[in-house]
Amino acid sequence: MYPYVTGTSVVALKYKDGILMAADMGGSYGSTLRYKSVERMKPIGKHSLLGASGEISDFQEILRYLDELILYDNMWDDGNSLGPKEVHNYLTRVMYNRRNKFNPLWNSLVLGGVKNGQKYLGTVSMIGVNFEDNHVATGFGNHLARPILRQEWHENLSFENGVRLLEKCMRVLLYRDRSAVNKLQIAKITEDGVTISQPYSLKTYWEFSAFENPAQGAIGSW
């Protein structure tokens, strides 16, 4: 069992009013950057936002499962609606049970949301490892973005500072992750609901003097 069309890192953090999540729009096919307009973050119900990395077809299937879950929840018509904690738990069960049958859904998921003023941010991997934290990431994001977040994240970040912090992480990923593409979306979820931004691109910086003639001091090196 192996993945074909894959998405790379998802990064998310808690801020003053809720959760901010970022993911680029790439769908890689091995080393080819094949699809460049894949939406890897989707709203779930009224209170949650799901971001996924890994196999896109499995993410599409998970969205169908969640569609059915939310539908049945609405059909009870009892005034209660599934919050992010419940959706995260459901996903954990699905991922872990598939792992036990040696037929995993090849994804790393980030589930964020706000319900009744309570902010929630959790993650589940393809083998069912799950936890909550103030900031989470998948894939390369764990290695490149989390260290930045550990240094610079603090309680009650403003929306602007949260976005800037995520963009700092996404820029590093763009420089250093081969499967990153320069077209991303940032999503926000608050008590009022989910907003996913329009796709946009980040500026990059290449004008370090050390970059101009790196082999000058040692011809043949880089």
Next chain:
Amino acid sequence: MDLEMNLNAPHSMGTTIIGVTYNGGVVLGADSRTSTGMYVANRASDKITQLTDNVYVCRSGSAADSQIVSDYVRYFLHQHTIQLGQSATSKVAANLIRLLSYNNKNMLETGLIVGGWDKYEGGKIYAIPLGGTLIEQPFAIGGSGSSYLYGFFDQAWKEGMTKDEAEQLVVKAVSLAIARDGASGGVVRTVIINSEGVTRNFYPGDKLQLWHEELEPQNSLLDLLNSSSPEPMNI
């Protein structure tokens, strides 16, 4: 020296397949080579297969897998059309392909491009690569020959082309891929689908534009020798 061609290798359509939307419909294109190992089993295959009157699919990868998937989907769509009471939409066709591709991902090896026209959404192209991801795009390329076309389409694709511009783009692209991909070859077939119906076109290999290092085909060296004197013999 490899004189043992594996003539019993599974039939695979190396292939170049393309689907492009234009202002009013879609144009589907494909080459016509089917190979078993190194041998060309069929040099004039038809890889653009009908699913309904208004929806066609371009097939790549395993010939057997793509045929059986399109056969099942044609069957399902036929029943769906009867039950629905009107033509199926290209979205439904694409989703049925996805269902089979996704649920049998461990066994199938076929990449498909679904293209069609319906009264609700007009012309649409859906790509379903290995694994069963469904992705709607303004244009899609697939098959082994598509590797050589990513750069070409990044440059040459424009939104809002006319039917003729779109078809010319598809023919040019398949022709370029054939030039470089050993697993693609033969003729270029196109299918144009719009509100007026379906048109099939055929561009034989020898009528395509010549690319770098390709020469004008001749009947014989003798013609070259006889036409202009000192020129042809070269060391």
